[in-house]
Amino acid sequence: MPRMRWMWMVYFSYSNVIAIASAAALIVFFVLPADLTAWITPQLMIAVSLVTIAVSIVSGAISGLRFARNLRHRLEEISIGTRSLAYGNLQYRLPFTNDPELGDIAQAFNDMAERLESQVAALQKVTEENEKLIQQTKLAAISEERQRLARELHDAVSQQLFAISMMAATAAKIAVEKPEQCAKLVASISESASRAQSEMRALLLQLRPVTLEDQRLGEALTSLVAELERKQVINCDLEIDDVDLPKHIENQLYRIAQEGLSNVLRHAEASKARVTLSVSGDHSRLLFVIEDDGKGFREEELSKTTMGLKSIRERTELLGGTVKWVSIPDKGTRMEVRVPLFNN
Template structure:
């Protein structure tokens, strides 16, 4: 709005200045006897000078509106193109752009595609050849699991044992029944904690299984042990070894966080291919959390983010307190006839 008013003011000043200069050329310096006609002559019941000013204002308004609309359309077009620059099919959509902007965005798109391909290639090489880093990660993971087992499961079992010890000394049946319920809840939570931690002990690699096979085995195993329902839809698709391994670990991390923190009753896992994208989504109806303030799941979320970046894909984590959490990862699929180097 401010830009429009500035354009209108400048254009009005220019039109009035131009009209004044023309009158000076035609009638000389402003004198009452030569310029009196601007007041005496009346069109549309207005002095001729007022008509000139109104006409200049109308022209200024129309041109200012046209300029504002043109700038806004150009901004919107640029915004749409820049937002789509990271999409796999951006090269086809870029045909709508023109001029230097088209060339600049095409160069940026080629750079991004090159960087994405490099990330995927490096990830594949890392999974296949970097055994030392894998072993180092395994050791760090075991140390972390040992700490979490001590901090969570062992403390819960200790609390349960203390309650059971107190029960043996209780004579009132009602109080004993209440404490038994507490013990049951503590033991159930300890079981969920243990199962979540055991997810981390599964092999990092899929060991000659496809991603769909690995996820189905994981879900079948969990359904036999957890207290909530897991709905899933899994499709077969062509992915590199690095992409499959990282997506499998992201799914493990998300399910582990759900087991330990969400207290969900429903979990949905999707692995589908849409619009040249492989989409992995894990959604629960649990407690949710404040992404900016809650630190309980920060380690798992950081792992998910790091793995997503390593394979050159996009991810988002959406959580609403008391509503649930969604973890979604999108990986560009290789087009037909295209193979990884």
């Protein structure tokens, strides 16, 4: 018999025994001859009645308290379980499936977690198979990447260079007659040249290898951060847990790092950046973070695909993970990528 139901029966049985014993004592007092019950005084009967009532109240209070405490503990376990699933711990299971009150809920929760774990594992397996196909179509991917970079180069840099040339021509014409206006044009030329330089550095950062080849993720990220610091006046810290990840996950995380750091170069105007990769103690999920102290952005700007956010979302979803951005204008931006891991 389940523990909680058995506990209730014990308390109720105990209370009933006390009540029956008290009733029997009263019957005996009134039925037996007076000479046999002379020792039973009214004061004694009152005392026995009060003790009986007190014991019944205490036993009922104890049973109610233990029931409420046990129920609260079960509800807290369910709450912890839902948060664990939300943060990628798909191995979490509720232990009280035989509980009479909440066992059905616990079993339904565990079934849902198992289905979710199976689906994400299947998704990662498909992603791993897709990685092999990607290797087979590597030349086509490189060609497409070159075309994309060429478009960005034209849209971002070529137009700025054209504007610089126009302003320079105008400045040359008015240099003698309108020196103040010429000075403003020269300042605009300097600003446009600086923006074009940042765009070029960001694009060059994306020209690194699409896959890691023989490198591990930690080595590739170290090299990527070093190149970032060479191309831009920015201090970038790197913290990586020593963990062996599947190749397809490392490749996707590397591309996410390229996109994220490219965004820092092109849009953040940051002086400091930080890249961290950590794995949970049970190796069931990883957290990849890129944060900076730049100008940040507003929530409505998240929908703009020009910031490279769409590509990061797609790569994260391929791994069965989630990504979110937390940004405060004039304070900085933090990107968090969470990916579940499986032993197989």
